[in-house]
Amino acid sequence: MFGPPPPVPAVSLKDFDARKDDITNELVEAAETAGFFTLIDHGITIDEINAQFALSEQYFDLPHEVKGRIPHDIKTNNGWEYKSQIRQSTGTADQKESFWIRRDSEWPTDNEVSNFRDTTKRFMGKCEEISRKVLACFSVALGFPEDHLNEAMDVEAADNLTQMRLIHYMASENSLGTWRAGNHTDVGCLTLLFQRDGEDGLEICPGRESHNDHAIGDTFHPLPAVTGPIVVNIGDMLMAWSDDRLKANFHRVRAKDVGKSPDRYSIAYFNTGRKNVIMQGPLKKYPPITCGEYFLEKTETQFGGTFRRQPVNATARA
Template structure:
């Protein structure tokens, strides 16, 4: 099972255990590309509260959700079955709300305390990301705050986003792709799941390298409320001269029977547009994050 392949890493007593935690994070990032964080500072109550906010939004009418429309220019806002995956040739069977601090937000009149609750959640995600990325920066030979500065979500040119996701319940869709096989474009993803809402499958390990992992072995990673599933993105893989591994993952309907609603929350550390991306060994030519991101989007979504 996938959980055996994904190391569980505790962030408890982070400052006093930083060297030990760094070793564990690097080992997981080099060999699996995935890890699970516990003792990370966001309580189950806070996670459940954010999921409740998310579920309330997706429960609104299409017209009300459409008041926060998706923008192709900023990639923020509500979208419904809008991502065409080259790996499947089909649209992902989900709806999502992309958010940044300076984006349009759903009205508190429609969902009380939506913005306050969600911004507080984003702040905690940023803090956890800073801890993990500081360990990677040190291991790669960068200044310890290098990735923290590069991924500062308070800066106007930062591409970091929170994505609330809903996969509607599906009948007669056994084995179909709710989200096709892909890697994440950015640096580091924090993924929150809910008990009993399985579907995530991962392809860990350095050996998975074929196009969209076609023919590779995917294994389920059971959904649990509390732990954070973390994966390396393409950008951080390039930034590390391929030392840290970005790996494929997907969301799949059950093989037998009805697949229930699935909700997940992803925090994508995607860096600041003007930052120059190049690893310490200069394996790849220097490129701004903005240019890298545009090329990656064109490559992954045409």
């Protein structure tokens, strides 16, 4: 079922230092309602975004046995996974493959994808800069010191859980609205999502009141894919950390009802609290818990705690 689209405002980061108060107000208003907003004037050029997507396509076009050289590790959550995420909401595997990366991850070689590591690390660095600005705004709005959330998500720390994920949804014929990614919320704090023109499918469902609320509404709204603006959404961890003030709402990626759904590529940067940091909201609505414990609890809720191990056909291509 679809209804009138909720407001998903575009927030400009232009002149950030001079406009910080106004930007904070815009971010908080969006986070308290839709739980989604887009960022413009954020400092990453269209050329840089397209270059990162080009590398992603090159990587996913590699044979399975090459991508499988860096298999997904359920302990670190890094590496390549193929149709291995089974959502509790659907009972079926998401129709996609992905490559999870941290700063200290193992990388494809230049022989596999030229300049992958250097270009991707620069891109991640820009995502870090943008995230720091947004998280500083939310820290102040919640009554914390300005650096509170950024220190909790310090990517230089040994226990950091922040990751980037390259995602490829495979093309499908006559999918009749099946789930390329089933209904879910994000487990971490803040997600930056990059999409490309024409590769639609993302749908959002506002209305969640508690980070423990598992009920999914029946009114989803498409959020068209556009190259340039960054789609940002609140995750469960930040919803709990804000005493449910900032909303982590359900979303999904849906195939077309009729005809062929083309390949869809997206890039997600997941800001997540460090494993050993203790999180608790300013109102202390919930008891203190480490970010690592919270992450595991929410992962178990969504996936039963693990990615399903599925044998890969070495001769297949995604």
